[in-house]
Amino acid sequence: MNRLLLRIALDRLVTGAIVLCVMVAAVPVLVLLLFVLIKGLPGMLAPGFFTDPPHPVGVPGGGVANAIIGTLEIVGIGSLLAVPFGALVGIFLSEFGRNRLGDTVRFVSDVLTGLPSIAFGIFGYTILVATLHHFSAISASVALAVLMLPVILRTTETALVLVPQSLREAGLALGAPRWRVTLEIVVPAALGGIVTGALLAMARAAGETAPLLFTTLGNEFVQVNPLQPMGALSLTVFKNALVPYANLQDQAWAAALLLVMLVAITNLLARIYIRRIQR
Amino acid sequence: MSRGTATERVVPTPLVVSSRQRRLVAGDRVFEGLAVGAAIVILLIAAVFVLALFVPALPAITKFGFGFLTSSTWDPVRLQFGALPAIYGTLLTSAIGLLIAFPIGIGAALFLAEEARLGLLRGPLSFAVELLAGIPSVVIGLWAFFILTPLMRDNVDPFLSHTLGFLPFFQGSASGYGFLTAGVVLAIMVLPILIALSRDVIRAVPRSLREASLALGATKAETVWSVVLPYARVGITGAVLLALGRALGETIAVTMVIGNRPQITASLYAQGYTLPSVIANEFTEAVGNLYQGALFELGLILVLITIIVNVAARILVWRFTGSAPVRV
Numbered sequence: 366m367n368r369l370l371l372r373i374a375l376d377r378l379v380t381g382a383i384v385l386c387v388m389v390a391a392v393p394v395l396v397l398l399l400f401v402l403i404k405g406l407p408g409m410l411a412p413g414f415f416t417d418p419p420h421p422v423g424v425p426g427g428g429v430a431n432a433i434i435g436t437l438e439i440v441g442i443g444s445l446l447a448v449p450f451g452a453l454v455g456i457f458l459s460e461f462g463r464n465r466l467g468d469t470v471r472f473v474s475d476v477l478t479g480l481p482s483i484a485f486g487i488f489g490y491t492i493l494v495a496t497l498h499h500f501s502a503i504s505a506s507v508a509l510a511v512l513m514l515p516v517i518l519r520t521t522e523t524a525l526v527l528v529p530q531s532l533r534e535a536g537l538a539l540g541a542p543r544w545r546v547t548l549e550i551v552v553p554a555a556l557g558g559i560v561t562g563a564l565l566a567m568a569r570a571a572g573e574t575a576p577l578l579f580t581t582l583g584n585e586f587v588q589v590n591p592l593q594p595m596g597a598l599s600l601t602v603f604k605n606a607l608v609p610y611a612n613l614q615d616q617a618w619a620a621a622l623l624l625v626m627l628v629a630i631t632n633l634l635a636r637i638y639i640r641r642i643q644r
Numbered sequence: 645m646s647r648g649t650a651t652e653r654v655v656p657t658p659l660v661v662s663s664r665q666r667r668l669v670a671g672d673r674v675f676e677g678l679a680v681g682a683a684i685v686i687l688l689i690a691a692v693f694v695l696a697l698f699v700p701a702l703p704a705i706t707k708f709g710f711g712f713l714t715s716s717t718w719d720p721v722r723l724q725f726g727a728l729p730a731i732y733g734t735l736l737t738s739a740i741g742l743l744i745a746f747p748i749g750i751g752a753a754l755f756l757a758e759e760a761r762l763g764l765l766r767g768p769l770s771f772a773v774e775l776l777a778g779i780p781s782v783v784i785g786l787w788a789f790f791i792l793t794p795l796m797r798d799n800v801d802p803f804l805s806h807t808l809g810f811l812p813f814f815q816g817s818a819s820g821y822g823f824l825t826a827g828v829v830l831a832i833m834v835l836p837i838l839i840a841l842s843r844d845v846i847r848a849v850p851r852s853l854r855e856a857s858l859a860l861g862a863t864k865a866e867t868v869w870s871v872v873l874p875y876a877r878v879g880i881t882g883a884v885l886l887a888l889g890r891a892l893g894e895t896i897a898v899t900m901v902i903g904n905r906p907q908i909t910a911s912l913y914a915q916g917y918t919l920p921s922v923i924a925n926e927f928t929e930a931v932g933n934l935y936q937g938a939l940f941e942l943g944l945i946l947v948l949i950t951i952i953v954n955v956a957a958r959i960l961v962w963r964f965t966g967s968a969p970v971r972v
Contacts, residue, residue, distance in 0.1 A: 372863050379865035383759060386751025387769055390839060393832045394776040397787050404790075454686050457679035470683045473690045479886070479954030480947060481893020483920045484697065487943045490927075491696035511689060518686070542668040544675030572780025575895040575920065579927045599782045603896060606786050614790075621783045628778055 398625070405622030408615040418587050419601075425612055429620050431587045431596035436627070438589065439502050439581060439597060440571045443509035448563045451514045455521020455559070460547055462522070474515040485512045486576035494580060502588070502595035505581035512576060513566035520565070524558025525551060557642030564635035568628045574599035598624045701944050704937035712941060718906035718917070720926070725938035727945055729906040733823065733916040734946070737898060738891040740827025740912070741834055746884065748831075749838035754868060756839070757846040777836035785897035788829045793820035793901055796828070801913055816911040821903035824912040829897050834887040841886060845879030845964055846872060882960030889953040893946060895920035919946040 408414060413428045420427030458467055489508030494500055528551050536546035552559070574597075577583075582594040583604065598620050605617035704712065708725060715726025752773070756766060797820030804814045849872050857867040873880075903915025904925050919942050930936045 376863035376865040390752040453682040543672045574782040
């Protein structure tokens with residue numbers, strides 16, 4: 366009887382330890398978000414934060430307009446490159462990919478997923494910056510596009526594979542050729558999953574810093590030409606954090622808050638979209 | 645499941661081929677050609693990727709040979725480069741990160757997969773974990789730089805010196821920047837992936853095994869310890885390896901707290917360097933083929949290590965759950 370009590374006590378103890386683990390795991394998230402919110406909000410509400418470029422060191426005020434435009438444009442161009450292409454490869458994997466080539470593509474894309482993000486920066490530097498002899502936003506877009514590709518193609522494949530086989534057969538039985546069945550029946554049926562994958566990939570790309578360091582380099586001025594160096598929110602956070610000026614550090618917190626909000630909103634959109642599709 | 649269950653060719657060869665049918669077949673040929681072409685382009689991109697990492701590293705590879713891996717000198721002024729301090733820092737910080745994250749991560753995964761008694765907590769906790777996974781690493785770096793380093797310097801490090809100071813790891817002066825702080829940051833960053841993957845692995849343990857154990861009179865904890873965890877061991881190892889792959893390559897957050905000094909010391913308080921943080925820190929100021937080449941070679945070493953770790957991890961997780969982890 367005594368032994369049974371001991372075992373029950375031990376069971377409770379283990380349960381308690383497990384709950385403790387969850388708490389410990391959840392604490393960093395809350396602390397982190399709280400700090401970013403508290404320290405970032407005043408800077409974000411300051412006049413000119415969204416509309417002004419950064420002021421020179423020592424001049425108070427200024428904003429991150431250069432970085433907002435840069436992040437949106439770099440990720441936008443990167444998505445334009447990666448989403449259609451990634452979706453097409455996803456279609457290949459699901460509709461034509463039950464062979465050696467398909468397995469190779471899956472393996473390669475899994476390896477790409479696991480690569481450190483800084484490797485994509487080196488890639489962008491070597492193929493576009495070193496060859497064109499100057500830093501440019503487009504090289505960052507290309508680096509981010511390659512970073513997004515594996516996510517997009519694997520989510521597209523997963524979404525397409527889940528489309529019931531009977532839908533394909535119904536289309537083919539009506540005499541439609543394979544490409545029309547794929548593009549007009551299978552892809553629309555799986556659109557929720559494809560869009561979700563694209564949005565998640567975009568959210569990840571928007572938060573990346575390492576691939577931008579030696580591709581777009583950063584720019585204190587508003588720049589919209591993708592062939593020139595451009596600022597980005599993540600670069601603003603990184604650079605302003607490391608300088609000893611309080612107002613620039615405040616701007617780093619505000620930019621971090623904006624970045625977190627951007628990523629969170631994109632993630633939220635993905636969730637809402639997938640819920641609406643599933644209904 | 646994730647293997648493509650593509651449609652087999654269900655269209656029989658028509659006996660009479662009209663021009664319309666010929667057009668249809670031509671359309672399918674073009675479509676399939678496009679799809680296959682895109683797949684081949686992906687492979688080409690990967691090949692270019694490898695070349696883009698390898699070719700610029702050649703000056704350093706030819707100059708230093710294998711000595712690059714064993715030399716602990718990193719002196720850009722005299723153009724003497726060795727990767728050992730950076731490799732040491734990368735392995736050490738990742739090891740610290742996983743040592744901290746492993747027990748917490750497995751515990752949290754057990755809660756999410758097994759514990760039914762506090763089910764109300766499960767939704768918000770899953771959400772919190774996914775939220776953490778989505779926070780950009782530069783934001784975590786910012787937080788660590790301003791909040792965590794003073795905390796480590798003033799509270800955690802003195803406490804460790806006081807209690808465990810007889811060990812060489814916890815000696816020396818603590819600045820707040822260094823291996824230990826970087827390890828803590830990495831622990832926070834790999835927790836979400838560790839929790840999510842271990843949870844999936846633990847969920848994949850057959851229910852009947854648990855029921856058999858419970859029916860024999862084992863408590864929940866005994867079932868987890870002697871049935872669930874042993875069964876899930878291979879999959880959990882894979883999850884840990886995937887987390888390790890993430891930790892090895894983490895750049896920005898580590899760069900902000902590691903201290904950026906190429907040295908090898910036993911003290912965890914000491915400032916150090918990791919492979920990606922050397923590259924991130926020195927790349928834009930590196931002049932000359934040799935200096936740049938040395939940085940590229942560090943990148944190459946990093947990529948090779950992460951590929952080995954990731955492939956091993958994927959094989960383990962895949963063998964266990966029967967499908968590759970897609971979301972990671």
